[in-house]
Amino acid sequence: MPDPDRRLLLNLPPYPATGYAKLADRIAALIGTKNDVVFVQAEAVVALEAAATSLGAKGMTALNIVTSPYGELFGFWLRRAGADVIDLRAEPGLPVTVAAVAEALAGADRIDLVALVHAESASGILNPLPQIAKLAREKGALFLVDAVASAGGYELDVDALGIDIAIIGPQKALGGPASISAVSISARAWQAIDRPDAPRRSVLSLADIRHNWLDAGRGVLAGMPSALEFQALEAALDRVEAEGIAGTIARHLRAQRAARAGLVAVGARLWVEEERDASRLVTTILLPDGLDARKLAEDDAAVAAGLSAGIGCVASKLLRLDHTGRRASREAVLEGVRAVGRILDKAGVGTDAASADAAVAAAYAGEFGTGSGDTN
Known part of the structure; x- marks a missing residue:
């Protein structure tokens, strides 16, 4: 039925x-x-x-x-x-x-x-x-x-x-x-x-x-x-x-900042160093040599956590964390950061899960400033 x-x-x-x-x-x-x-x-x-x-x-x-x-x-x-x-x-x-x-x-x-x-x-x-x-x-x-x-x-x-x-x-x-x-x-x-x-x-x-x-x-x-x-x-x-369009925009900005802080703390390397040049919809990391983002993204746990490979000529080396729409939330960002940490651990890259959790929490507590950054 x-x-x-x-x-x-x-x-x-x-x-x-x-x-x-x-x-x-x-x-x-x-x-x-x-x-x-x-x-x-x-x-x-x-x-x-x-x-x-x-x-x-x-x-x-x-x-x-x-x-x-x-x-x-x-x-x-x-x-x-x-x-x-x-x-x-x-x-x-x-x-x-x-x-x-x-x-x-x-x-x-x-x-x-x-x-x-x-x-x-x-x-x-x-x-x-x-x-x-x-x-x-x-x-x-x-x-x-x-x-x-x-x-x-x-x-x-x-x-x-x-x-x-x-x-x-x-x-x-x-x-x-x-x-x-x-x-x-x-x-x-x-x-x-x-x-x-x-x-x-x-x-x-x-x-x-x-x-x-x-x-x-x-x-x-x-x-x-x-x-x-x-x-x-x-x-x-x-x-x-x-929510108000200003609230929707602010929620994506907070998710971006939390994702970037959490990924850096876990030991990942951000693809885009400056926040002003980075999208608020996805945060992308550059994988260590030998790792293929397309293969990593096929894992069911990676999909569930909002992880996917880059698209185009950089597809194999970039792993994207999606915080778009309803995924622009503390829970979704934290799940994605933790998933990246697990992937890097399996690859032999030392990570710091506790620091990553703390960095995400700090971003949502407002410790990274309140500027909207809406110049783009």
């Missing part, structure tokens, strides 16, 4: 037609924008592909900042759509520098679009969003930000920063479902998207979403919207709003 609680997920009534616009407005408030917010009824990588496919066109020149495989993909999608793409690659697994972006922009006669991933879960790094946003504005370029991981973990004031397109994935810091994405789109970004040669009749067409939903009065979404997913998104937003 099916689990009785699971049966409650079946035969849900359609999500209310008036509810979609309300959800979009609530997301807009969380990310600080009066721009249009639309839904892509799929996981965030589809929304990213839709943005690149809808924006990319012959005659466009884009500066695509690559700090992970996601940046690689975005450049591929832009080229496929016809754009000329300049890939600016950071050092493997590390943030891009403001100086490198400034040099790339200065060296180009014209840049129509700058694309950036804000917080990289792949390697646990943070790119300098405000400074790059300023450079993009000065160049007169459209500015697109992959904020899938950072929304909810960082203050994201879309309008103040001049972000023309922001892609949001509720499944990360917002603690919501993975099968719905949101995209905020400025008026000038719509001008670049809704053009005569724009892709149409495609799940990757943002122009279709505009005409089928925004222009139709923001009622029922096209296709067959999942009532289950939208109910889950509403529940996630209820929880974030009850």
Whole structure:
């Protein structure tokens, strides 16, 4: 017999037609924008592909900042759509520098679009969003930000920063479902998207979403919207709003600081030395020679503790501790730090479990300062 609680997920009534616009407005408030917010009824990588496919066109020149495989993909999608793409690659697994972006922009006669991933879960790094946003504005370029991981973990004031397109994935810091994405789109970004040669009749067409939903009065979404997913998104937003977005951000900052302190105390080597360059969603350690993060992450205990291998060219040497969403808690951070200690012990690396526990406790007791660090 099916689990009785699971049966409650079946035969849900359609999500209310008036509810979609309300959800979009609530997301807009969380990310600080009066721009249009639309839904892509799929996981965030589809929304990213839709943005690149809808924006990319012959005659466009884009500066695509690559700090992970996601940046690689975005450049591929832009080229496929016809754009000329300049890939600016950071050092493997590390943030891009403001100086490198400034040099790339200065060296180009014209840049129509700058694309950036804000917080990289792949390697646990943070790119300098405000400074790059300023450079993009000065160049007169459209500015697109992959904020899938950072929304909810960082203050994201879309309008103040001049972000023309922001892609949001509720499944990360917002603690919501993975099968719905949101995209905020400025008026000038719509001008670049809704053009005569724009892709149409495609799940990757943002122009279709505009005409089928925004222009139709923001009622029922096209296709067959999942009532289950939208109910889950509403529940996630209820929880974030009850905590307050400032509280959600502060909880991720505290989890980051506790994880970093605990991992250092246990004897691990942080991949990102400076907190300002590190993501609040995952904390990454550099494993000793001879250890493969991909093999270590296959262990059931490692998975349960929120440990996983890095993604991309640094995958084998980086082990990530996830403290995203509901895992941004003292209990989850402590479990992850202890799991790292056990892994290093098995590898013959001396660890100090007691000091690690104390460091996590001290972070949650407020001994590491109260500055928000919300400059990125």
